[in-house]
Amino acid sequence: MEHLDATPCELDALIFDFDGLIIDSERVEADCIIEIVRGWGHTLSYEDFGHLFGSVDADEQWEDLLGTACGRSVAEFEARLRVMVSSIKDELPLLPGVRELLDLAGHRGLRVGLGTGNTFATLERRLGRHGVFDRFDAVVTRVEVTRGKPAPDIYLEVARRLEVRPDACLVLEDSAIGCEAALAAGMRVIACPSVVTAHCDFPPGIRRVRSLHDIAL
Numbered sequence: 001m002e003h004l005d006a007t008p009c010e011l012d013a014l015i016f017d018f019d020g021l022i023i024d025s026e027r028v029e030a031d032c033i034i035e036i037v038r039g040w041g042h043t044l045s046y047e048d049f050g051h052l053f054g055s056v057d058a059d060e061q062w063e064d065l066l067g068t069a070c071g072r073s074v075a076e077f078e079a080r081l082r083v084m085v086s087s088i089k090d091e092l093p094l095l096p097g098v099r100e101l102l103d104l105a106g107h108r109g110l111r112v113g114l115g116t117g118n119t120f121a122t123l124e125r126r127l128g129r130h131g132v133f134d135r136f137d138a139v140v141t142r143v144e145v146t147r148g149k150p151a152p153d154i155y156l157e158v159a160r161r162l163e164v165r166p167d168a169c170l171v172l173e174d175s176a177i178g179c180e181a182a183l184a185a186g187m188r189v190i191a192c193p194s195v196v197t198a199h200c201d202f203p204p205g206i207r208r209v210r211s212l213h214d215i216a217l
Contacts, residue, residue: 012168014105014217015158015187016098016136017054018116020174020194021212023092023126025085026053030196032084036077042070050196054175056117057148094130097212101172102135104217113158115171115181117142117149138162150177152185159185172212176200190215 020026030046030053037044049065052058059074066072105112114136116123123141127133138161145153159166171182171189175197182189183203191208192215193200202208209215 010168011108011110011170011188011217012164013111013113013159013162013170014101015113015115015155015162015169015171015182017171017173017175017178018114018118018123020053020196021172021192022095022098023089024095024194025089025092026174026194026196028088028092029081029085032081032088033077036080036084037066037070040070040072044069046196047199050198051176051200053194053196054117054173054177055149056142090126090129092126094132095212097215099130099132101212101215101217102132106135108217110217111137111162111164113138113140113162113169115140115154115158117154119143149175150180150184152181155182155185155187159187172215176202179203179206 016022030050033049034044052061063074066074066077102112112135114123118141120139120141123139124133138158140154140157140161142148142154145157147153155169155171156166159169166186169187171187173179173182173189173191174194179189179191179202189206191202191206192212193208
């Protein structure tokens with residue numbers, strides 16, 4: 001197993017994405033997408049839509065995909081999906097390495113942030129049940145900024161609230177879109193892809209790990 005040193009230069013803050021990185025919610029959602037489309041008599045795979053994960057601002061791309069694949073609308077699709085996934089996601093455990101990285105960040109005296117397209121109430125509920133919600137010094141959601149990922153707005157706002165320079169932040173992401181956002185913010189980034197995004201084309205030079213356990217602070 002490759003053990004990466006994430007601190008070749010000054011590091012003041014560790015910033016997490018949420019879905020697919022802290023909990024395995026992207027796999028759950030992707031499997032439900034495949035099931036819904038199968039029920040409509042069509043077939044999709046992770047490779048067909050994994051590149052759209054990481055942003056909540058991809059409705060146009062989803063509309064094109066669903067229209068082409070099965071002649072359905074995003075509104076119809078989302079109504080089915082919400083019913084299927086919410087309760088399942090609420091019961092998911094933390095992914096391996098999350099708690100350990102939070103402990104290491106605390107030991108190192110690093111500020112800890114979270115930047116995500118999810119909602120504050122959902123984060124509070126899903127992280128709160130694991131007792132880690134209060135370990136984030138700043139939480140920024142999509143509704144609090146002008147543009148979502150791959151724009152840098154979310155991560156720049158996390159850095160502002162943490163009172164650290166962007167170039168002193170390390171972002172942990174599972175999606176190519178999220179990595180683009182972190183790079184656009186002038187931050188370092190390490191990708192830990194989920195099974196849904198593992199096939200995607202990540203920005204050149206991005207470090208990739210198989211597990212958060214592979215990151216040393």
